Amino acid sequence: TGHELGHKKEAFDRWMAKIVLAVVGYGHFFIEHNKGHHRDVATPMDPATSRMGENIYKFSTREIPGAFRRAWGLEERRLSRRGQSVWSFDNEILQPMVITVVLYTLLLAFFGPKMLVFLPIQMAFGWWQLTSANYIEHYGLLREKMADGRYEHQKPHHSWNSNHIVSNLILFHLQRHSDH
Numbered sequence: 001t002g003h004e005l006g007h008k009k010e011a012f013d014r015w016m017a018k019i020v021l022a023v024v025g026y027g028h029f030f031i032e033h034n035k036g037h038h039r040d041v042a043t044p045m046d047p048a049t050s051r052m053g054e055n056i057y058k059f060s061t062r063e064i065p066g067a068f069r070r071a072w073g074l075e076e077r078r079l080s081r082r083g084q085s086v087w088s089f090d091n092e093i094l095q096p097m098v099i100t101v102v103l104y105t106l107l108l109a110f111f112g113p114k115m116l117v118f119l120p121i122q123m124a125f126g127w128w129q130l131t132s133a134n135y136i137e138h139y140g141l142l143r144e145k146m147a148d149g150r151y152e153h154q155k156p157h158h159s160w161n162s163n164h165i166v167s168n169l170i171l172f173h174l175q176r177h178s179d180h
Contacts, residue, residue: 003130006030018096022103024126027096032071037134042143042158043151052140060131 005017006029014030021027032048040046047066050059075093076086084090089098108115137159143151 002026002029003033003133006034018092019099022096022099023122025097025100025104025123026127026130027100028068028071028093029130030096031074031092032067035074036067036070038154041154042138042141044142046138048134049138050135050140056132056135059135060128063131063134064127 002017002020005013005020008014008017017030018027021029037046037048040049042049047063047070050056050063071093072086075091079086079088079091082090087094089095104115104119107119141158143154143158145151
């Protein structure tokens, strides 16, 4: 849901994406996916594109930290162009991070230390879901590098799609990944 809301143009929907992703502490996905992955998909520069022969565990150890680093770099450049500090509240990585910290603090205060067991589990589950989707959607696909050093434009064949009704309902249209 956070993935789909992050593609919307309305400010309310985009804030909802940040909130949904903040619940699992993965708010940087909002920036990385829309401004990094979409630009670099199916190229060696994209940490969210799995390589041919790469298993999901190796991919996750590359994708998860790589996605955060790229998101932070993208936000740093965007804010620098605007003359703002990366540590300002205009940083769209820090916004959901603050939500995560406040939410987890409230849950710990309300339910007690037993949340220290459940919060990491639900966080890991959310991260694994997004990582698994990234792994499957572009596994082994590469865009052709042109003579000028740029990569060909993204096309539907640079992601794996499924036209099944059940996956459409379960994954909120994610099975038609190239459509977005």
